[in-house]
Amino acid sequence: MRNEASIIARLSGIIPSRTGVRPSGDVLLGIGDDAAVIRPRPGFATVLSTDAFVEDAHFLARLHPPDAVGYKALARAVSDLAAMGAAPRYFLLTLALPGEKAGAWLELFARGMARATRRFGMRLIGGDVSRHDRVFAALTVIGEARRGRVLTRSGARPGDALYVTGRLGAAQAGLELLLREGPRGIARRADSYSLKRHLYPDPRLAIGAWLAASKLATAAMDISDGLSTDLGRLCAASRAGAMVHASALPVARDARPGARREPAEYEDGVALRRALHGGEDYELLFTVPRRLASRVPPRFRGVSLTHIGEIISGRGVVLLDAAGRSRPLRPLGWDHFARQ
């Protein structure tokens, strides 16, 4: 018989939890009681973020494999911890789903989430399960960071150099590929980088930790809704503006449309749009004082770090093209409520 207790027991049996693969003395009480109890390490601050992953808003049940849904639900929440320079430790899961998804679908969802949990070195410490007509996952992730070593959005200053990790636009291209080819596209394109970036994002934990420890960055955030939208948020939090050099943007090769007959100009337009406004790349955006910019290596553990522009005084983001023309970069990334 399926009931809440049996579903929670199945989830905590599959997903590393208190009694899971990484037992340790810092979880005084794990999943299964009214609440979880943890013992924070002396000298460390506790970093918390909450994030929802919802059917028809963030994923489509007919397109997205359940294990990718489970994996991505955790990975995107963890990306917020990467942006703070924090090390992920625990998470709590609120899961609502239809009765018909409480069997095989849930099993695969839990396996995907278990894989992400192990990869990020986390444990599930609490949960709440209820019925709903569509899948609704809300995660609260908890990490730790040394005090005084936390990255925020609000520290960027005019003159700081602006960087982005990795390459942009791939996740958006992966989503478009999936929408175009359907679930069978996943089997056909098993090696597709863009599809992997869309289904199994890779939060930049190591880079975030290095930026926090080295004290190089004045500000950082992750790109979840698109560069144009998230850079606007970083600027607003820092009470500053930014200038982005379009030609410097590290556009993912996969973000360029494959149709060879299209003119290069069109191709560049599509790729640039994906890189500027396509969400879900989960790369980090960060700023470094100009005098320290020489200390930023071109790559960190295989991931490129690209200087894409500058923080400027005033407000708003300006895009500068190769010919030196500038135009305002409007936030055309994802906003659940702006597109009513």
Add this chain to the structure above:
Amino acid sequence: MRNEASIIARLSGIIPSRTGVRPSGDVLLGIGDDAAVIRPRPGFATVLSTDAFVEDAHFLARLHPPDAVGYKALARAVSDLAAMGAAPRYFLLTLALPGEKAGAWLELFARGMARATRRFGMRLIGGDVSRHDRVFAALTVIGEARRGRVLTRSGARPGDALYVTGRLGAAQAGLELLLREGPRGIARRADSYSLKRHLYPDPRLAIGAWLAASKLATAAMDISDGLSTDLGRLCAASRAGAMVHASALPVARDARPGARREPAEYEDGVALRRALHGGEDYELLFTVPRRLASRVPPRFRGVSLTHIGEIISGRGVVLLDAAGRSRPLRPLGWDHFARQ
């Protein structure tokens, strides 16, 4: 224009948040960045619980006033902290709602949640907002407790005396009243105790804190889904059984049906059913070693503490009636998945 940022700004403007009514040095970074950062107090453990409050599963938009939805969403999550003997401190809110509820409805919801936040001495430190066809609120509440002073479900031992706080069945009677009379019933019955218990539950924080500090209780949990279901969970966690004396149950006066022509036997049956299986009373269930039972006062700060039975060896819960007949007490409280 409504967008995610403006909705989060409105919520954190109304609900006491980092910059709200209780600023203090323990929140290093509040709502608005990628994550919140708190500094746990030395000597204290961090207690965390997550809880969903969902339209059509936990409340009905046509019946429940938005301020009660906001109040209760937080209060029921906080009840889990009360059950641990923890003091509530912070919470994170994941809120999904339809566009048409993002105006006046949201304003009232936030005010109700703000009232609960102040009452429980908490602050909102993080949030995530998205669109959904129905309201879905997922809360993660964070409290603190002195190490070694946390109440759990699993410590009850055969021979322990079983207690319940307050009176049972009122919230269920309030729900039935609301279903019968509709929203106009709220205005007509402004003084109804059962309606208040249903709409604005009162987590037993002071009693939980006292039980934890006094080290009287061997186990505790809150009654959210009904005594029959939750006592079963406490027994399962403690690997023991329980015997409940039906005549000892503190049935709320309001849980008795008002129709005078009904025979007393029927009346008792309805009231007993509400007290045993009606959920949402958010009273505490706790166990005390028999040798310490004399130290449990009949009331604590105006709330009755009633000895309702004993923990016994074996498994399962037995109900003993006034004539000395016993029968198994099946878990007929709320389970989202059991009623498929």
